[in-house]
Amino acid sequence: xxxxxxxxxxxxxxxxxxxxxxxxxxxxxxxxxxxxxxxxxxxxxxxxxxxxxxxxxxxxxxxxxxxxxxxxxxxxxxxxxxxxxxxxxxxxxx
Numbered sequence: 001x002x003x004x005x006x007x008x009x010x011x012x013x014x015x016x017x018x019x020x021x022x023x024x025x026x027x028x029x030x031x032x033x034x035x036x037x038x039x040x041x042x043x044x045x046x047x048x049x050x051x052x053x054x055x056x057x058x059x060x061x062x063x064x065x066x067x068x069x070x071x072x073x074x075x076x077x078x079x080x081x082x083x084x085x086x087x088x089x090x091x092x093x094x
Contacts, residue, residue, distance in 0.1 A: 006064040013050035042081035049074035
């Protein structure tokens, strides 16, 4: 992955994390504990993934290396959080 691609992805992770955090604060009164936990796990996964992309271009100035296992774990955690929120939303609609 190029440094510019990594920087762009990292910035988007941080931006999404901030938006998720801001919206979760506004929805605080309408969330149950399971939803709240899922949102916090999603925020944590986004922040960790973004930080993971902050390092790694010290050996080569044009390409970045990342800890693929750590990044994969972050994305898996984010996916599980999204699935939990979707499941909860479907139960509320039923």
